[in-house]
Amino acid sequence: MEFIMPDTIENTQIHSIADTMPNLPQTKRGIDRREALLAAADELFLQHGFDGVSLDSLVAHVGGSKASIYQYFGCKKGLLVALVQRRHERFFGENALPTELGTSSVREVLIDTALKLYNAVIQPDKIAFMRLIVRESQRDPEIGRIAYELGPARGQSTMAKILMDADARGDIYCPHPFESTVMFGGFLQHIKWRILIGLPPLEENVSVDDFFEFFIDRFLAAHHPSHRPVH
Template sequence: MNDLAQLEPLTRDLPHTKRGHERCLALLLSANDLFLERGYDAVSLDDIVNHAGGSKASIYKYFGNKDGLFTAICDYRRELCFKNVCIPFDPEVDNFRNYLINTLLNFYNFIKKPDNTAFMRLVFEQAQRNPELALYIHEKGPKQVQLDIAHALEKADQKGVLKCENPLFSAQLYFGILRNLEWCILMGIPISESDQENINYIAYSVDRFLDGHQKV
């Protein structure tokens, strides 16, 4: 994982010194690595401290507890996803078809990376035991991404690029294009198609999606 550019949105108590920043970052990155390596339940706060250095008091100070630390990791990884995958749509310069295709390709390339796949599985596992975490992740992750695409569809509608009467419904339909690939990846089912075949599938599906949003 890359260094955090900012810790402010991830911690309950923002470090005020360079040393505190480094300690907070080390705890976050170490916990991420250990959770992926051993699973959430198999990792204790002592394990994280032994791996990162520092003390459990720092975890309580910056993250509240183990669940708070895991939530901060989810936030960090989500920010990476938004930064590298969900590129804002600019109707003045972007070709909308290319924008839709590239966004799905970005998601596909993101979720198929083993590290990201493993973390998504870990999130699903923890969401089963923690309804508040499940709701939080859904609101900040999938729902927010759908809203971003819905906003892009609304802009395209206003520009006369397509006809979209219900942008949120259409955004949900749009992300359904990746559903089968996503589930195959998460369940460890080998994908027989080549990357090029999947690119062709995504482009074909986006074209059919756009066909359904033409003005009558």
């Protein structure tokens, strides 16, 4: 069986962005103008949906002309793609995932990462944007692919490297780090599904700390170093 490794994911991310985005502005005025368009699109898309916002209404909201949209984004879809990229850059900037274990135990890193991601995805603003992307992905699967590559795939790549580090250190036995990362993210999907359909993140009387500690302890048990083959 062939396994997908993290460097493959990163290469896919780079190509998808380069193939989708026009040239970025080089002047401060251009950068500020592009940022203003993105901020307006973020606000209006969440309020009215992607189809509910025309380029004319966007320009009326922020000022200027449609020429700037064509120049910086190519088209309305390019604007949405740039917004996806902007949001994911901010997400990872505000919720930086560890790139190495350092002096921490793998359990500490996994619990910290899980809680960090949990506290990020339950924000109403991020929930609304997830719903927007899910809707638009039904009509244009490329939107979903790009959002996946810039978000979950990037996080999976980082987490896979952590698991590789822990395996090399002898803390766990993890022969297939990417697949183990998908397993690690599985219980986060339970929370995201509940959020997307309007339910509370967790069932009533379920402690967030207890929830993550239970699943992470099960995850670590499945990767206990005693499972490593003896040659």
